Amino acid sequence: MILHGYWRSGTSYRTRIALNLKGLTYDQVGVDLRQGAQRSAAYLALNPQGLVPALEVDGQVLTQSPAILEWLEETCPEPPLLPVDTGARAQVRAMAALIGCDIHPLNNLRALKALRQDFGADQAATDAWAGHWVHAGFAALEALVARHGDGWAWGDAPTLADCYLIPQIYSARRFNVSLEAYPRLLAIETAAEAHPAFIAAHPDRQPDAD
Known part of the structure; x- marks a missing residue:
């Protein structure tokens, strides 16, 4: 591969x-x-x-x-990244889509470049833009983790939802978004910081990193 x-x-x-x-x-x-x-x-x-x-x-x-x-x-x-039960699988996919469809596209490089070039946004404005969508999504995700999580976003093992969540937390920190209102999401971040698969995937550990 x-x-x-x-x-x-x-x-x-x-x-x-x-x-x-x-x-x-x-x-x-x-x-x-x-x-x-x-x-x-x-x-x-x-x-x-x-x-x-x-x-x-x-x-x-x-x-x-x-x-x-x-x-x-x-x-x-x-190991599976989706639960066995079809309803649970749909819930995990929904948690992933909450990030992948409703948060990430609005703070990726293309969107922020358009804000700067086409609308004259400075860094403070782009940070505020990113923060708005992060907060809207993370508030909902915090509630979903409260219902379904047991150490991870769904249950007691990483799923697709965690694959989406950890990069979005990393991105939120880049845009100076305060995350104190999301203790369950931060607990997942702490779990990921001790998990070899997440450690190896961190941006700072990649061969093309600055």
Whole structure:
């Protein structure tokens, strides 16, 4: 497997976590989003959308981290990242989508670049923008973890929801978002800081990190 990604990308981060939780070995190729490497002809040949991550495996290229994570669950079912019960699986997917659909797209590099270039937002304004959407999503997620969590977002073992959550907490800290109102989410962060799969996936530990 070859993972094309960017060390600080939340979508690349969540993919690394899932690969590590599955115990899979993969090589990494850095795609520097700041330098526009995602728009190079070579990368667009892999992923015409020009986004990270892209996973080369078995002669094919998989894109979009939700699809990659679902593919991993289907092809490498152990350890499972989704519960057995279909209703519980839907709940975990909903928790992941809360982050992947309703928080992350609004504070990723493309969105913030548009805020700065098209609307003249300074750093304080972009931080406030990111914080608004983080707080809206994390308040709901805190309540869901209170219902379903037992050390992790759902139950007592990492799931897809945690693969999404930890990178979003990392991103929230980059934008100076106060997280004290979310003790259950911070407890999951503490658990992840002691888990080898999450440790190895941290942006600072990646070969292309600054």
